[in-house]
Amino acid sequence: MPYPKDHAARTRARITEAARRLFNLHGFNGVSIDAIMAEAGLTRGAFYAHFDSKSTLYAEAVTCFLHGRGAEWRATFGIDPQRRERSMATQMIEGYLSDAHLNDLQAQCPLIALPGDAARADAEVQEAYQHLLESMVWFFEANGRGGPEGRTAALAQVALCVGGMVLARTLPDSVLAAEVRQAARAAAMREGGLAAEAA
Amino acid sequence: MPYPKDHAARTRARITEAARRLFNLHGFNGVSIDAIMAEAGLTRGAFYAHFDSKSTLYAEAVTCFLHGRGAEWRATFGIDPQRRERSMATQMIEGYLSDAHLNDLQAQCPLIALPGDAARADAEVQEAYQHLLESMVWFFEANGRGGPEGRTAALAQVALCVGGMVLARTLPDSVLAAEVRQAARAAAMREGGLAAEAA
DNA sequence: TGTACATCAGTGAACGCGCGTTCACTGATGTAC
DNA sequence: TGTACATCAGTGAACGCGCGTTCACTGATGTAC
Numbered sequence: 001m002p003y004p005k006d007h008a009a010r011t012r013a014r015i016t017e018a019a020r021r022l023f024n025l026h027g028f029n030g031v032s033i034d035a036i037m038a039e040a041g042l043t044r045g046a047f048y049a050h051f052d053s054k055s056t057l058y059a060e061a062v063t064c065f066l067h068g069r070g071a072e073w074r075a076t077f078g079i080d081p082q083r084r085e086r087s088m089a090t091q092m093i094e095g096y097l098s099d100a101h102l103n104d105l106q107a108q109c110p111l112i113a114l115p116g117d118a119a120r121a122d123a124e125v126q127e128a129y130q131h132l133l134e135s136m137v138w139f140f141e142a143n144g145r146g147g148p149e150g151r152t153a154a155l156a157q158v159a160l161c162v163g164g165m166v167l168a169r170t171l172p173d174s175v176l177a178a179e180v181r182q183a184a185r186a187a188a189m190r191e192g193g194l195a196a197e198a199a
Numbered sequence: 200m201p202y203p204k205d206h207a208a209r210t211r212a213r214i215t216e217a218a219r220r221l222f223n224l225h226g227f228n229g230v231s232i233d234a235i236m237a238e239a240g241l242t243r244g245a246f247y248a249h250f251d252s253k254s255t256l257y258a259e260a261v262t263c264f265l266h267g268r269g270a271e272w273r274a275t276f277g278i279d280p281q282r283r284e285r286s287m288a289t290q291m292i293e294g295y296l297s298d299a300h301l302n303d304l305q306a307q308c309p310l311i312a313l314p315g316d317a318a319r320a321d322a323e324v325q326e327a328y329q330h331l332l333e334s335m336v337w338f339f340e341a342n343g344r345g346g347p348e349g350r351t352a353a354l355a356q357v358a359l360c361v362g363g364m365v366l367a368r369t370l371p372d373s374v375l376a377a378e379v380r381q382a383a384r385a386a387a388m389r390e391g392g393l394a395a396e397a398a
Numbered sequence: 399t400g401t402a403c404a405t406c407a408g409t410g411a412a413c414g415c416g417c418g419t420t421c422a423c424t425g426a427t428g429t430a431c
Numbered sequence: 432t433g434t435a436c437a438t439c440a441g442t443g444a445a446c447g448c449g450c451g452t453t454c455a456c457t458g459a460t461g462t463a464c
Binding site for chain 1: 225226228229310312313314315316317318319322325326328329332333350351352353354355357358359360361362363365366368369370371372375378379381382383385386389390
Protein backbone atom coordinates (compact mmCIF):
# COMPACT_ATOMS: atom_id res chain seq x y z
CA MET A 1 0.00 0.00 0.00
CA PRO A 2 2.24 2.77 -1.27
CA TYR A 3 0.08 5.66 0.05
CA PRO A 4 -1.59 6.11 3.43
CA LYS A 5 -4.99 4.51 3.20
CA ASP A 6 -6.89 7.75 3.75
CA HIS A 7 -4.90 9.54 1.05
CA ALA A 8 -7.47 8.98 -1.70
CA ALA A 9 -10.34 9.95 0.57
CA ARG A 10 -8.64 13.18 1.59
CA THR A 11 -7.89 14.15 -2.00
CA ARG A 12 -11.44 13.37 -2.96
CA ALA A 13 -12.72 15.57 -0.14
CA ARG A 14 -10.43 18.38 -1.26
CA ILE A 15 -11.83 18.20 -4.80
CA THR A 16 -15.41 18.10 -3.54
CA GLU A 17 -14.89 21.12 -1.33
CA ALA A 18 -13.20 23.09 -4.12
CA ALA A 19 -16.08 22.19 -6.41
CA ARG A 20 -18.69 23.22 -3.88
CA ARG A 21 -17.12 26.66 -3.56
CA LEU A 22 -16.74 27.21 -7.29
CA PHE A 23 -20.23 25.92 -8.13
CA ASN A 24 -21.61 28.34 -5.56
CA LEU A 25 -19.77 31.21 -7.19
CA HIS A 26 -20.30 30.47 -10.87
CA GLY A 27 -22.98 27.80 -11.24
CA PHE A 28 -22.62 24.30 -12.62
CA ASN A 29 -21.96 25.26 -16.23
CA GLY A 30 -19.74 28.18 -15.23
CA VAL A 31 -17.09 25.94 -13.72
CA SER A 32 -14.82 23.62 -15.69
CA ILE A 33 -13.17 20.50 -14.36
CA ASP A 34 -9.86 22.21 -15.05
CA ALA A 35 -10.84 25.05 -12.72
CA ILE A 36 -12.00 22.69 -9.99
CA MET A 37 -8.82 20.64 -10.10
CA ALA A 38 -6.65 23.74 -10.14
CA GLU A 39 -8.54 25.04 -7.10
CA ALA A 40 -7.81 21.72 -5.41
CA GLY A 41 -4.13 21.97 -6.37
CA LEU A 42 -4.22 19.21 -8.98
CA THR A 43 -4.43 18.84 -12.74
CA ARG A 44 -7.35 17.77 -14.84
CA GLY A 45 -6.26 14.21 -15.54
CA ALA A 46 -6.59 13.12 -11.92
CA PHE A 47 -10.28 13.93 -11.83
CA TYR A 48 -11.59 10.70 -13.26
CA ALA A 49 -9.65 8.64 -10.77
CA HIS A 50 -11.98 10.09 -8.12
CA PHE A 51 -15.32 10.72 -9.82
CA ASP A 52 -17.34 9.16 -12.62
CA SER A 53 -18.43 12.47 -14.09
CA LYS A 54 -18.93 16.15 -13.41
CA SER A 55 -22.55 15.48 -12.54
CA THR A 56 -21.63 12.96 -9.84
CA LEU A 57 -19.33 15.53 -8.30
CA TYR A 58 -22.17 18.02 -8.25
CA ALA A 59 -24.37 15.77 -6.16
CA GLU A 60 -21.48 15.08 -3.82
CA ALA A 61 -20.75 18.80 -3.44
CA VAL A 62 -24.30 19.43 -2.23
CA THR A 63 -24.17 16.47 0.11
CA CYS A 64 -20.81 17.66 1.42
CA PHE A 65 -22.39 20.96 2.39
CA LEU A 66 -25.13 19.21 4.34
CA HIS A 67 -23.06 16.57 6.12
CA GLY A 68 -19.65 18.12 6.35
CA ARG A 69 -20.14 21.83 6.70
CA GLY A 70 -23.38 22.34 8.57
CA ALA A 71 -21.68 23.17 11.86
CA GLU A 72 -19.24 25.57 10.23
CA TRP A 73 -22.05 27.23 8.31
CA ARG A 74 -24.05 27.77 11.50
CA ALA A 75 -21.01 29.16 13.29
CA THR A 76 -20.20 31.54 10.45
CA PHE A 77 -23.69 32.99 10.39
CA GLY A 78 -24.25 33.20 14.12
CA ILE A 79 -26.49 30.22 14.83
CA ASP A 80 -25.37 29.13 18.28
CA PRO A 81 -27.33 27.07 20.87
CA GLN A 82 -25.42 28.87 23.64
CA ARG A 83 -26.97 32.22 22.75
CA ARG A 84 -30.01 31.93 24.96
CA GLU A 85 -31.37 35.44 24.42
CA ARG A 86 -32.75 34.48 21.02
CA SER A 87 -34.50 31.28 20.05
CA MET A 88 -32.80 28.95 17.59
CA ALA A 89 -35.54 29.65 15.04
CA THR A 90 -34.95 33.40 15.34
CA GLN A 91 -31.21 32.90 14.95
CA MET A 92 -31.72 30.77 11.85
CA ILE A 93 -34.07 33.27 10.23
CA GLU A 94 -31.75 36.19 10.96
CA GLY A 95 -28.61 34.31 9.97
CA TYR A 96 -30.08 32.94 6.77
CA LEU A 97 -31.42 36.30 5.61
CA SER A 98 -28.40 38.30 6.83
CA ASP A 99 -26.15 40.58 4.79
CA ALA A 100 -23.25 38.29 5.61
CA HIS A 101 -24.98 35.23 4.16
CA LEU A 102 -26.05 37.14 1.05
CA ASN A 103 -22.54 38.37 0.36
CA ASP A 104 -20.52 35.29 1.25
CA LEU A 105 -21.14 33.48 -2.01
CA GLN A 106 -18.66 30.70 -1.29
CA ALA A 107 -20.14 29.73 2.04
CA GLN A 108 -23.73 30.27 1.01
CA CYS A 109 -26.41 27.61 1.31
CA PRO A 110 -26.68 25.74 -2.02
CA LEU A 111 -30.46 26.10 -1.96
CA ILE A 112 -29.84 29.76 -2.77
CA ALA A 113 -26.77 29.43 -4.92
CA LEU A 114 -27.90 26.78 -7.37
CA PRO A 115 -31.68 26.52 -7.67
CA GLY A 116 -31.84 26.66 -11.46
CA ASP A 117 -29.03 24.17 -11.97
CA ALA A 118 -30.56 21.73 -9.53
CA ALA A 119 -33.98 21.75 -11.14
CA ARG A 120 -32.43 20.53 -14.39
CA ALA A 121 -29.85 18.20 -12.90
CA ASP A 122 -30.16 14.43 -12.58
CA ALA A 123 -31.93 12.52 -9.81
CA GLU A 124 -28.83 12.16 -7.66
CA VAL A 125 -28.42 15.93 -7.39
CA GLN A 126 -32.09 16.55 -6.75
CA GLU A 127 -32.10 14.06 -3.92
CA ALA A 128 -29.15 15.84 -2.33
CA TYR A 129 -31.16 19.05 -2.57
CA GLN A 130 -34.19 17.48 -1.05
CA HIS A 131 -32.20 16.22 1.93
CA LEU A 132 -30.83 19.70 2.48
CA LEU A 133 -34.31 21.20 2.37
CA GLU A 134 -35.67 18.52 4.67
CA SER A 135 -32.97 19.18 7.22
CA MET A 136 -33.86 22.87 7.16
CA VAL A 137 -37.55 22.07 7.65
CA TRP A 138 -36.68 19.78 10.54
CA PHE A 139 -34.64 22.52 12.14
CA PHE A 140 -37.63 24.86 12.16
CA GLU A 141 -39.99 22.09 13.25
CA ALA A 142 -37.74 21.06 16.12
CA ASN A 143 -37.47 24.65 17.27
CA GLY A 144 -41.11 25.56 16.69
CA ARG A 145 -44.49 25.04 18.25
CA GLY A 146 -44.91 21.41 17.11
CA GLY A 147 -47.87 19.62 15.58
CA PRO A 148 -49.23 19.96 12.06
CA GLU A 149 -49.36 23.75 12.37
CA GLY A 150 -45.73 23.75 13.41
CA ARG A 151 -44.83 21.83 10.28
CA THR A 152 -46.77 24.19 8.04
CA ALA A 153 -45.07 27.12 9.69
CA ALA A 154 -41.67 25.48 9.23
CA LEU A 155 -42.29 24.92 5.52
CA ALA A 156 -43.38 28.53 5.10
CA GLN A 157 -40.32 29.73 6.96
CA VAL A 158 -38.05 27.77 4.63
CA ALA A 159 -39.90 29.16 1.59
CA LEU A 160 -39.44 32.68 2.96
CA CYS A 161 -35.75 32.22 3.76
CA VAL A 162 -34.90 30.69 0.40
CA GLY A 163 -37.30 32.85 -1.63
CA GLY A 164 -36.12 36.06 0.00
CA MET A 165 -32.49 35.23 -0.64
CA VAL A 166 -32.93 33.96 -4.19
CA LEU A 167 -34.67 37.18 -5.12
CA ALA A 168 -32.25 39.41 -3.20
CA ARG A 169 -29.29 37.80 -4.91
CA THR A 170 -30.60 38.69 -8.34
CA LEU A 171 -31.79 42.25 -7.77
CA PRO A 172 -29.30 44.91 -8.89
CA ASP A 173 -30.92 47.50 -6.61
CA SER A 174 -29.49 46.58 -3.22
CA VAL A 175 -32.00 48.77 -1.38
CA LEU A 176 -34.86 46.80 -2.85
CA ALA A 177 -32.98 43.58 -2.16
CA ALA A 178 -32.63 44.54 1.51
CA GLU A 179 -36.30 45.42 1.65
CA VAL A 180 -37.26 42.00 0.31
CA ARG A 181 -35.07 40.26 2.86
CA GLN A 182 -36.43 42.38 5.69
CA ALA A 183 -40.01 41.59 4.69
CA ALA A 184 -39.22 37.88 4.42
CA ARG A 185 -37.58 37.97 7.83
CA ALA A 186 -40.57 39.67 9.46
CA ALA A 187 -43.00 37.23 7.86
CA ALA A 188 -40.89 34.23 8.91
CA MET A 189 -40.90 35.52 12.48
CA ARG A 190 -44.67 35.92 12.42
CA GLU A 191 -45.04 32.41 11.01
CA GLY A 192 -43.08 31.02 13.90
CA GLY A 193 -44.93 33.15 16.45
CA LEU A 194 -41.62 34.80 17.35
CA ALA A 195 -41.31 38.29 18.75
CA ALA A 196 -39.81 40.80 16.32
CA GLU A 197 -36.68 42.47 17.63
CA ALA A 198 -34.36 45.14 16.25
CA ALA A 199 -31.62 43.56 14.18
CA MET B 200 -38.42 48.87 -49.27
CA PRO B 201 -38.51 45.27 -50.43
CA TYR B 202 -40.21 43.88 -47.30
CA PRO B 203 -43.18 45.18 -45.29
CA LYS B 204 -41.81 47.57 -42.69
CA ASP B 205 -42.95 45.46 -39.73
CA HIS B 206 -41.39 42.32 -41.16
CA ALA B 207 -38.14 42.62 -39.19
CA ALA B 208 -39.99 43.45 -35.97
CA ARG B 209 -42.27 40.44 -36.35
CA THR B 210 -39.38 38.07 -37.01
CA ARG B 211 -37.54 39.49 -34.03
CA ALA B 212 -40.58 38.94 -31.84
CA ARG B 213 -40.87 35.37 -33.07
CA ILE B 214 -37.25 34.69 -32.13
CA THR B 215 -37.69 36.31 -28.71
CA GLU B 216 -40.76 34.29 -27.95
CA ALA B 217 -39.10 31.04 -29.06
CA ALA B 218 -36.12 31.89 -26.87
CA ARG B 219 -38.29 32.68 -23.87
CA ARG B 220 -39.95 29.28 -24.08
CA LEU B 221 -36.72 27.36 -24.54
CA PHE B 222 -34.85 29.26 -21.81
CA ASN B 223 -37.71 28.45 -19.46
CA LEU B 224 -37.45 24.78 -20.30
CA HIS B 225 -33.68 24.28 -20.35
CA GLY B 226 -31.99 27.32 -18.84
CA PHE B 227 -29.69 29.81 -20.53
CA ASN B 228 -26.77 27.48 -21.10
CA GLY B 229 -29.01 24.59 -22.05
CA VAL B 230 -30.28 26.29 -25.19
CA SER B 231 -28.18 26.93 -28.29
CA ILE B 232 -28.79 29.66 -30.83
CA ASP B 233 -29.32 26.90 -33.36
CA ALA B 234 -32.15 25.51 -31.25
CA ILE B 235 -33.75 28.93 -30.80
CA MET B 236 -33.64 29.74 -34.50
CA ALA B 237 -34.98 26.32 -35.42
CA GLU B 238 -37.85 26.83 -32.95
CA ALA B 239 -38.55 30.15 -34.67
CA GLY B 240 -38.44 28.45 -38.08
CA LEU B 241 -35.16 30.00 -39.19
CA THR B 242 -31.51 29.04 -39.42
CA ARG B 243 -28.62 30.14 -37.27
CA GLY B 244 -27.12 32.70 -39.61
CA ALA B 245 -30.09 35.04 -39.37
CA PHE B 246 -29.70 35.47 -35.64
CA TYR B 247 -27.11 38.23 -35.68
CA ALA B 248 -29.19 40.35 -38.01
CA HIS B 249 -31.63 40.72 -35.11
CA PHE B 250 -29.57 40.56 -31.92
CA ASP B 251 -26.09 41.56 -30.82
CA SER B 252 -25.52 38.45 -28.75
CA LYS B 253 -27.19 35.59 -26.94
CA SER B 254 -27.08 37.61 -23.72
CA THR B 255 -29.01 40.52 -25.25
CA LEU B 256 -31.67 38.10 -26.36
CA TYR B 257 -31.92 36.76 -22.83
CA ALA B 258 -32.75 40.17 -21.41
CA GLU B 259 -35.28 40.74 -24.15
CA ALA B 260 -36.91 37.39 -23.49
CA VAL B 261 -37.53 38.32 -19.86
CA THR B 262 -38.86 41.74 -20.84
CA CYS B 263 -41.10 40.14 -23.44
CA PHE B 264 -42.70 38.05 -20.72
CA LEU B 265 -43.44 41.12 -18.64
CA HIS B 266 -44.70 43.46 -21.36
CA GLY B 267 -46.06 41.12 -23.95
CA ARG B 268 -47.43 38.12 -22.15
CA GLY B 269 -48.71 39.35 -18.79
CA ALA B 270 -52.36 39.26 -19.82
CA GLU B 271 -52.07 35.83 -21.36
CA TRP B 272 -50.23 34.53 -18.30
CA ARG B 273 -52.97 35.79 -16.00
CA ALA B 274 -55.67 34.28 -18.18
CA THR B 275 -53.90 30.91 -18.31
CA PHE B 276 -53.60 30.67 -14.56
CA GLY B 277 -57.03 31.98 -13.67
CA ILE B 278 -56.34 35.56 -12.58
CA ASP B 279 -59.43 37.41 -13.72
CA PRO B 280 -60.82 40.76 -12.42
CA GLN B 281 -64.33 39.56 -13.33
CA ARG B 282 -64.22 36.77 -10.77
CA ARG B 283 -65.58 38.73 -7.85
CA GLU B 284 -65.89 35.86 -5.39
CA ARG B 285 -62.16 35.91 -4.70
CA SER B 286 -59.90 38.92 -4.32
CA MET B 287 -57.24 39.58 -6.93
CA ALA B 288 -54.55 38.89 -4.35
CA THR B 289 -56.10 35.52 -3.53
CA GLN B 290 -56.33 34.67 -7.21
CA MET B 291 -52.68 35.60 -7.76
CA ILE B 292 -51.47 33.53 -4.83
CA GLU B 293 -53.51 30.52 -5.88
CA GLY B 294 -52.64 30.86 -9.55
CA TYR B 295 -48.94 31.37 -8.94
CA LEU B 296 -48.63 28.41 -6.59
CA SER B 297 -50.97 26.17 -8.57
CA ASP B 298 -50.21 22.74 -10.03
CA ALA B 299 -50.86 24.16 -13.48
CA HIS B 300 -48.22 26.87 -13.07
CA LEU B 301 -45.69 24.41 -11.66
CA ASN B 302 -46.12 22.00 -14.53
CA ASP B 303 -46.41 24.41 -17.45
CA LEU B 304 -42.70 25.04 -17.78
CA GLN B 305 -43.01 27.00 -21.02
CA ALA B 306 -45.53 29.50 -19.72
CA GLN B 307 -44.01 29.74 -16.26
CA CYS B 308 -42.93 33.02 -14.69
CA PRO B 309 -39.19 33.57 -15.37
CA LEU B 310 -38.62 34.42 -11.72
CA ILE B 311 -39.12 30.72 -11.06
CA ALA B 312 -37.63 29.30 -14.21
CA LEU B 313 -34.31 31.13 -14.30
CA PRO B 314 -33.19 32.38 -10.90
CA GLY B 315 -29.70 30.96 -11.01
CA ASP B 316 -28.99 32.13 -14.55
CA ALA B 317 -30.22 35.63 -13.81
CA ALA B 318 -28.05 36.07 -10.75
CA ARG B 319 -24.95 35.53 -12.88
CA ALA B 320 -26.14 37.32 -15.98
CA ASP B 321 -25.21 40.86 -17.02
CA ALA B 322 -26.88 44.07 -15.83
CA GLU B 323 -29.38 44.21 -18.66
CA VAL B 324 -30.85 40.85 -17.69
CA GLN B 325 -30.90 41.66 -13.99
CA GLU B 326 -32.80 44.87 -14.64
CA ALA B 327 -35.39 42.96 -16.63
CA TYR B 328 -35.75 40.65 -13.64
CA GLN B 329 -36.07 43.50 -11.25
CA HIS B 330 -38.88 45.05 -13.32
CA LEU B 331 -40.73 41.77 -13.30
CA LEU B 332 -40.39 41.46 -9.54
CA GLU B 333 -41.46 45.07 -9.04
CA SER B 334 -44.57 44.58 -11.10
CA MET B 335 -45.46 41.58 -8.98
CA VAL B 336 -44.93 43.57 -5.77
CA TRP B 337 -47.10 46.36 -7.17
CA PHE B 338 -49.83 43.88 -7.96
CA PHE B 339 -49.99 42.73 -4.34
CA GLU B 340 -49.69 46.30 -3.04
CA ALA B 341 -52.47 47.54 -5.28
CA ASN B 342 -54.71 44.70 -4.15
CA GLY B 343 -53.70 44.81 -0.50
CA ARG B 344 -54.33 46.86 2.61
CA GLY B 345 -52.10 49.81 1.61
CA GLY B 346 -49.51 51.73 3.60
CA PRO B 347 -46.05 50.56 4.71
CA GLU B 348 -47.49 47.39 6.20
CA GLY B 349 -49.19 46.66 2.92
CA ARG B 350 -45.87 46.96 1.13
CA THR B 351 -44.10 44.67 3.60
CA ALA B 352 -46.89 42.14 3.19
CA ALA B 353 -46.64 42.39 -0.60
CA LEU B 354 -42.89 41.75 -0.52
CA ALA B 355 -43.36 38.75 1.75
CA GLN B 356 -46.09 37.42 -0.52
CA VAL B 357 -43.77 37.62 -3.53
CA ALA B 358 -41.00 35.88 -1.57
CA LEU B 359 -43.45 33.12 -0.63
CA CYS B 360 -44.78 32.69 -4.16
CA VAL B 361 -41.35 32.58 -5.76
CA GLY B 362 -39.65 30.69 -2.93
CA GLY B 363 -42.38 28.07 -2.76
CA MET B 364 -42.25 27.47 -6.48
CA VAL B 365 -38.46 27.46 -6.81
CA LEU B 366 -38.24 24.80 -4.13
CA ALA B 367 -41.18 22.80 -5.44
CA ARG B 368 -39.69 22.70 -8.89
CA THR B 369 -36.49 21.08 -7.64
CA LEU B 370 -37.89 18.50 -5.21
CA PRO B 371 -38.15 15.01 -6.68
CA ASP B 372 -40.75 14.04 -4.06
CA SER B 373 -43.92 15.61 -5.44
CA VAL B 374 -45.81 15.08 -2.20
CA LEU B 375 -43.27 17.18 -0.34
CA ALA B 376 -43.30 19.71 -3.17
CA ALA B 377 -47.08 20.05 -2.87
CA GLU B 378 -46.75 20.44 0.89
CA VAL B 379 -44.26 23.27 0.45
CA ARG B 380 -46.54 25.06 -2.01
CA GLN B 381 -49.54 24.60 0.24
CA ALA B 382 -47.67 26.04 3.22
CA ALA B 383 -46.44 28.98 1.13
CA ARG B 384 -49.96 29.60 -0.08
CA ALA B 385 -51.41 29.60 3.44
CA ALA B 386 -48.70 31.94 4.69
CA ALA B 387 -49.17 34.32 1.77
CA MET B 388 -52.89 34.46 2.51
CA ARG B 389 -52.19 35.22 6.18
CA GLU B 390 -49.73 37.94 5.16
CA GLY B 391 -52.42 39.59 3.08
CA GLY B 392 -55.06 39.21 5.77
CA LEU B 393 -57.04 37.03 3.36
CA ALA B 394 -59.49 34.36 4.41
CA ALA B 395 -58.26 30.84 3.73
CA GLU B 396 -60.59 28.82 1.53
CA ALA B 397 -60.58 25.28 0.23
CA ALA B 398 -58.74 25.09 -3.08
C1' DT C 399 20.07 1.19 7.56
C1' DG C 400 19.86 0.94 2.68
C1' DT C 401 18.20 -0.41 -1.85
C1' DA C 402 15.09 -2.54 -5.40
C1' DC C 403 10.54 -2.92 -6.32
C1' DA C 404 5.44 -2.89 -6.79
C1' DT C 405 1.76 0.16 -6.54
C1' DC C 406 -1.01 3.74 -7.77
C1' DA C 407 -1.82 8.96 -7.53
C1' DG C 408 -1.13 12.44 -10.55
C1' DT C 409 0.37 14.47 -15.24
C1' DG C 410 -0.50 16.65 -19.53
C1' DA C 411 -1.18 15.87 -24.39
C1' DA C 412 -4.83 14.62 -27.29
C1' DC C 413 -9.59 13.75 -29.00
C1' DG C 414 -14.12 14.88 -30.32
C1' DC C 415 -17.85 17.62 -29.84
C1' DG C 416 -20.92 21.52 -29.53
C1' DC C 417 -21.35 26.17 -29.25
C1' DG C 418 -21.22 31.37 -30.28
C1' DT C 419 -20.09 34.03 -33.92
C1' DT C 420 -18.82 35.52 -38.81
C1' DC C 421 -19.38 36.04 -43.62
C1' DA C 422 -19.85 35.51 -48.61
C1' DC C 423 -23.64 34.26 -50.96
C1' DT C 424 -28.73 33.21 -52.33
C1' DG C 425 -33.18 34.31 -53.25
C1' DA C 426 -37.58 36.48 -52.05
C1' DT C 427 -39.86 40.82 -52.11
C1' DG C 428 -41.75 45.47 -53.38
C1' DT C 429 -40.85 49.30 -56.63
C1' DA C 430 -39.82 51.88 -60.88
C1' DC C 431 -40.73 52.21 -65.41
C1' DT D 432 -50.00 44.38 -66.78
C1' DG D 433 -45.29 42.95 -67.15
C1' DT D 434 -40.32 43.02 -66.45
C1' DA D 435 -35.72 44.56 -64.65
C1' DC D 436 -33.80 45.94 -60.64
C1' DA D 437 -32.34 47.34 -55.91
C1' DT D 438 -32.76 45.87 -51.37
C1' DC D 439 -32.14 43.13 -47.59
C1' DA D 440 -33.81 38.84 -44.92
C1' DG D 441 -32.21 34.49 -44.58
C1' DT D 442 -28.77 30.58 -45.64
C1' DG D 443 -25.29 27.39 -44.41
C1' DA D 444 -20.38 26.54 -44.43
C1' DA D 445 -16.58 27.73 -41.73
C1' DC D 446 -13.78 29.35 -37.73
C1' DG D 447 -12.01 29.25 -33.21
C1' DC D 448 -12.55 28.15 -28.72
C1' DG D 449 -13.45 25.75 -24.46
C1' DC D 450 -15.02 21.86 -22.39
C1' DG D 451 -15.68 16.86 -20.74
C1' DT D 452 -13.32 12.89 -21.14
C1' DT D 453 -9.46 9.45 -22.20
C1' DC D 454 -5.03 7.45 -21.87
C1' DA D 455 -0.13 6.31 -22.01
C1' DC D 456 3.18 7.77 -19.12
C1' DT D 457 5.79 9.75 -14.85
C1' DG D 458 7.16 9.83 -10.41
C1' DA D 459 6.22 9.69 -5.44
C1' DT D 460 5.43 6.54 -1.77
C1' DG D 461 5.58 2.56 1.53
C1' DT D 462 7.25 -2.24 1.78
C1' DA D 463 10.20 -6.38 1.38
C1' DC D 464 14.51 -7.99 1.95
